[in-house]
Amino acid sequence: MKRHFLLFLFVTGLLNISAQTLVSTDVQLKNAVLEEFTGIHCVYCPEGHAIAASILENNPGRSVAIAIHQGSFAVPSGSEPDYRTPWGNSIATQAGVNSYPSATVNRHLFTGNVTNISRGDWVSRSTEIMAQESPVNVGVESSYNESTRELTIHVELYYTSDASEASNFINVALLQDHIFGPQTGGGAGNNYEHMHMLRDMITGQWGEEIMTTTTGSFVDKTYIYTVPETITNIPCIVEDCQIAVFVTETHQEVLSGDVVDAIGGTNQFIGNVTINETNEIQAGSNGASTTYTVQANSNIEGNEEFEITLTSEDAPADWVTSFTVNGIVYENQAIVTLPYHIDTPIDVIVTPGSSAALANFKLEMKSVSIPQAPAKYVHIYTISGVENLVVNATGGPEPITYQHIYVDGLAAAGSTTVGLTDAEIIVKGMNAGAFDAVRNMYLNIAWTFPALTLTQMEAVKAFMDNGGNILIAGQDIGWDFMSGDAAGHGSPEATDFYQNYLHANYVSDGNTANNLFIAETTDEVYGAVAQSSVVDVYGGNMYPEQISAREGALQSFYYNATKTKCAAVRAETENYKVVYFGVGLEMIQNVDVCNQIINATLNWFDIGVGVTETPGLNSFVKVFPNPNSTGKLQFEGNINLNSVEIIDLSGKSIANQTITNSESIDISNLHSGMYLVKMITNEGVFTSKLSVK
Numbered sequence: 001m002k003r004h005f006l007l008f009l010f011v012t013g014l015l016n017i018s019a020q021t022l023v024s025t026d027v028q029l030k031n032a033v034l035e036e037f038t039g040i041h042c043v044y045c046p047e048g049h050a051i052a053a054s055i056l057e058n059n060p061g062r063s064v065a066i067a068i069h070q071g072s073f074a075v076p077s078g079s080e081p082d083y084r085t086p087w088g089n090s091i092a093t094q095a096g097v098n099s100y101p102s103a104t105v106n107r108h109l110f111t112g113n114v115t116n117i118s119r120g121d122w123v124s125r126s127t128e129i130m131a132q133e134s135p136v137n138v139g140v141e142s143s144y145n146e147s148t149r150e151l152t153i154h155v156e157l158y159y160t161s162d163a164s165e166a167s168n169f170i171n172v173a174l175l176q177d178h179i180f181g182p183q184t185g186g187g188a189g190n191n192y193e194h195m196h197m198l199r200d201m202i203t204g205q206w207g208e209e210i211m212t213t214t215t216g217s218f219v220d221k222t223y224i225y226t227v228p229e230t231i232t233n234i235p236c237i238v239e240d241c242q243i244a245v246f247v248t249e250t251h252q253e254v255l256s257g258d259v260v261d262a263i264g265g266t267n268q269f270i271g272n273v274t275i276n277e278t279n280e281i282q283a284g285s286n287g288a289s290t291t292y293t294v295q296a297n298s299n300i301e302g303n304e305e306f307e308i309t310l311t312s313e314d315a316p317a318d319w320v321t322s323f324t325v326n327g328i329v330y331e332n333q334a335i336v337t338l339p340y341h342i343d344t345p346i347d348v349i350v351t352p353g354s355s356a357a358l359a360n361f362k363l364e365m366k367s368v369s370i371p372q373a374p375a376k377y378v379h380i381y382t383i384s385g386v387e388n389l390v391v392n393a394t395g396g397p398e399p400i401t402y403q404h405i406y407v408d409g410l411a412a413a414g415s416t417t418v419g420l421t422d423a424e425i426i427v428k429g430m431n432a433g434a435f436d437a438v439r440n441m442y443l444n445i446a447w448t449f450p451a452l453t454l455t456q457m458e459a460v461k462a463f464m465d466n467g468g469n470i471l472i473a474g475q476d477i478g479w480d481f482m483s484g485d486a487a488g489h490g491s492p493e494a495t496d497f498y499q500n501y502l503h504a505n506y507v508s509d510g511n512t513a514n515n516l517f518i519a520e521t522t523d524e525v526y527g528a529v530a531q532s533s534v535v536d537v538y539g540g541n542m543y544p545e546q547i548s549a550r551e552g553a554l555q556s557f558y559y560n561a562t563k564t565k566c567a568a569v570r571a572e573t574e575n576y577k578v579v580y581f582g583v584g585l586e587m588i589q590n591v592d593v594c595n596q597i598i599n600a601t602l603n604w605f606d607i608g609v610g611v612t613e614t615p616g617l618n619s620f621v622k623v624f625p626n627p628n629s630t631g632k633l634q635f636e637g638n639i640n641l642n643s644v645e646i647i648d649l650s651g652k653s654i655a656n657q658t659i660t661n662s663e664s665i666d667i668s669n670l671h672s673g674m675y676l677v678k679m680i681t682n683e684g685v686f687t688s689k690l691s692v693k
Contacts, residue, residue: 022139032126039073043185048101106254120449141266165249169207318353356385358419386419395448402586409598445474473581478506503553503571514559532590545582631668
């Protein structure tokens with residue numbers, strides 16, 4: 001194969017670039033560069049591939065994934081294809097790779113003495129990197145001559161601040177998608193689709209050195225590379241290839257990078273859309289408009305046309321959205337003209353309907369004249385009518401697979417005030433004060449690592465301290481936080497959360513012997529929940545954790561009839577109620593049992609902190625008939641009744657009126673279902689369940 005390094009230009013000092021450039025001269029955030037170590041005989045590597053794919057999908061234009069087939073799992077057997085390269089072993093040695101799949105994120109040393117991290121950390125570490133400012137911006141474009149098979153790769157760098165190391169290196173890599181071949185654990189036999197596979201390092205093992213790395217430095221380089229017909233006897237199909245470019249300090253820390261299509265690809269910086277962090281998530285209400293002001297700025301000289309698009313994948317049909325540019329209102333798409341380097345405000349207006357949701361909206365800006373350039377986008381969020389919020393962990397793709405268990409369970413319980421989001425949005429929402437109306441959170445951890453990041457954990461603790469209730473479920477939460485394993489995420493903060501907020505002790509990791517799920521029959525909340533089997537939904541990774549209740553908490557479920565292996569604990573404090581399952585609800589085989597758990601939890605949460613339905617109190621106050629099909633609710637008992645409030649299981653107040661012992665309440669307008677009756681008396685506040693037939 002043939003490589004040529006052509007024109008290069010270094011300009012030092014503060015540079016006034018008059019010609020149009022690929023790269024921005026404004027300070028930008030780092031992109032995450034994930035170098036993933038994998039192999040065709042690695043049974044867990046397909047899960048790593050899925051995590052890498054989710055990072056790319058959730059962070060378009062902000063992330064790069066490079067799959068490096070390396071190590072003993074990558075050695076082909078018999079006629080199997082050889083996906084290894086001459087470069088992989090050295091990169092893996094530098095990273096300290098000792099297990100598969102594993103990866104580095106920007107070759108950064110997060111903890112310990114090696115940059116290699118396990119797959120449970122890829123998402124959170126990528127998020128951490130993408131929040132940091134980069135000292136260098138990376139521009140890249142590529143063109144292809146089909147007759148000669150030559151790629152021309154143009155790279156520009158601009159330093160917005162001094163690099164920590166004077167010696168930096170440009171790395172240019174050839175990647176290829178849609179390579180079909182064998183993969184253990186992939187479920188596709190020899191027809192597994194391998195993506196973003198490293199085929200060649202165009203600039204060699206560690207890249208090409210550049211020495212001018214101070215503020216204002218501009219670097220312009222062009223590489224010509226002849227793409228071979230095959231690499232290790234595997235066809236190199238240029239149409240399926242990308243060019244990844246990243247900059248390292250020495251051979252270690254990756255400052256930033258990007259990836260483009262090999263044919264006609266570019267990441268030309270067209271400008272940006274931005275929003276103040278404190279304004280990106282807001283609480284709305286039915287029929288009231290909420291406005292978000294986004295700033296659009298063009299990096300293309302002159303007056304450039306841009307396509308502005310507003311979309312949402314999860315907003316209810318009865319919500320209305322629009323945006324305004326220069327006084328003109330558009331519904332979801334418009335072509336607008338933006339001046340060069342001048343902020344233009346775009347007002348996004350969201351008007352929720354009666355349907356409850358936490359909706360995610362995307363405002364995208366795309367160049368009309370350079371359509372192949374990456375679009376720029378910003379996300380905004382509106383929460384309205386949500387009292388029960390299902391929250392997916394962000395440590396892997398599993399929670400999204402099983403989120404329906406929580407959503408369906410709340411629907412079966414009769415709640416119409418359900419929202420769905422992920423744990424990173426919880427951080428944003430708590431910081432913005434947007435979750436005041438949310439009463440209960442259902443944390444779907446599934447089987448992900450970390451179970452919660454430190455910032456997510458602090459957001460959940462703040463929610464609980466402010467009076468919010470939580471259900472949290474997932475295998476390996478205790479192992480992750482409390483086992484002390486080097487691959488876990490133990491910390492003083494995690495211990496505080498586990499012991500003082502979940503009110504649990506970690507006993508053991510669990511195994512396939514923990515295959516029953518049995519309620520503590522004396523538990524007034526869960527005692528009537530039916531028995532179920534616990535099943536392996538993670539392909540041989542079954543760790544239903546054994547836990548125990550700390551002082552003041554109760555043990556609600558067990559893995560065995562003799563009640564020696566606790567599966568769930570619950571607790572109530574002056575501020576909140578919490579129930580913690582050492583097993584994911586997705587592992588409870590009986591769907592009806594899952595629904596019973598969620599229904600009982602919602603019922604318990606909605607009685608109110610500090611208010612319990614105590615059977616002995618019925619001698620003082622009683623509602624009848626119960627069950628009720630008469631349309632009239634009456635009261636009896638040796639009490640002085642002042643007022644009565646009827647609450648549905650979503651927490652919504654249906655009726656609230658002053659009343660005496662001898663009076664009745666008309667409930668003929670209530671639908672069949674379970675309600676709570678809250679009675680204010682001279683003797684205290686009593687709450688009772690009411691079943692309407």
